[in-house]
Amino acid sequence: MTDARYPQIKPTSGYGDPRIRSTGPGPGAGGETDPERSSMLSGRLALVLSILVGQLWAIGVGLNAWMMGNTAVAWWAAAFGVASFLLALWAWRLGERRDR
Amino acid sequence: MTVEEQEVAALRERIAADSLTSRRDYLRLAVTMSGGLAAGGVAVAAGIFHRHGEGSAPPKLVAEQLPPGESVAFSYPGAEDRAVALRMADGTLCAYSSICTHLACGVLWRADRGEQGELYCPCHEGVFDPRTGAVTAGPPPRPLPRVLLEERDGGIWAVGTLDSGEEQP
Numbered sequence: 001m002t003d004a005r006y007p008q009i010k011p012t013s014g015y016g017d018p019r020i021r022s023t024g025p026g027p028g029a030g031g032e033t034d035p036e037r038s039s040m041l042s043g044r045l046a047l048v049l050s051i052l053v054g055q056l057w058a059i060g061v062g063l064n065a066w067m068m069g070n071t072a073v074a075w076w077a078a079a080f081g082v083a084s085f086l087l088a089l090w091a092w093r094l095g096e097r098r099d100r
Numbered sequence: 101m102t103v104e105e106q107e108v109a110a111l112r113e114r115i116a117a118d119s120l121t122s123r124r125d126y127l128r129l130a131v132t133m134s135g136g137l138a139a140g141g142v143a144v145a146a147g148i149f150h151r152h153g154e155g156s157a158p159p160k161l162v163a164e165q166l167p168p169g170e171s172v173a174f175s176y177p178g179a180e181d182r183a184v185a186l187r188m189a190d191g192t193l194c195a196y197s198s199i200c201t202h203l204a205c206g207v208l209w210r211a212d213r214g215e216q217g218e219l220y221c222p223c224h225e226g227v228f229d230p231r232t233g234a235v236t237a238g239p240p241p242r243p244l245p246r247v248l249l250e251e252r253d254g255g256i257w258a259v260g261t262l263d264s265g266e267e268q269p
Contacts, residue, residue: 069263081141100122
């Protein structure tokens with residue numbers, strides 16, 4: 001059969017592959033139940049980076065307010081910063097730890 | 101393998117490992133930074149930084165006299181709270197903390213700038229109104245804190261301070 005147009009294709013290729021001894025999925029198949037986890041990880045990273053921008057803004061506002069004597073505003077800014085951190089922490093812990 | 105070769109091998113491995121930094125590692129770094137900013141915000145609100153020019157002290161003699169257009173540098177209320185007293189051409193006497201609210205450079209009285217003179221920070225071209233301490237140009241985010249003066253007993257005395265942007269009572 002070496003003079004055939006596609007010599008790499010043997011008569012046993014495909015359904016006739018002699019290495020296949022049984023039908024059905026191979027070992028380990030079916031373990032992936034959420035194939036969108038990679039996109040979710042990218043999304044979580046984008047979310048946390050956005051949170052960082054917000055926190056930088058808040059610490060600037062808080063410092064400015066505190067320097068002008070507006071302690072209440074500074075505490076609100078601090079509370080915003082802590083709440084943002086908790087959100088970032090949640091985004092970090094969410095999802096599988098083996099996702100890279 | 102000699103010690104030097106081992107060190108080189110360890111360095112190569114570390115450099116190679118850096119390229120394996122994953123999105124999850126970046127996520128962890130970002131969350132760590134977020135925690136640092138949160139702690140920083142709480143520290144700011146709790147008062148970790150000194151407000152320049154704030155505090156109380158007994159009245160302090162600044163100068164015996166101050167001719168129009170002239171200024172004098174002094175410290176009030178603390179030794180680190182640098183301030184400047186000035187008398188404008190129309191006789192108005194005022195004093196401010198001379199620590200710029202932008203990045204804490206020294207603010208100077210420049211009688212030759214502007215229509216009535218300016219308080220000028222040469223570091224980043226910050227300009228403050230000499231009558232109110234308000235920012236009129238440049239990057240400073242807040243007005244200069246005011247030092248309250250009194251003319252009595254043949255001299256000019258610093259008697260108190262106001263916060264940045266606080267109106268005189």
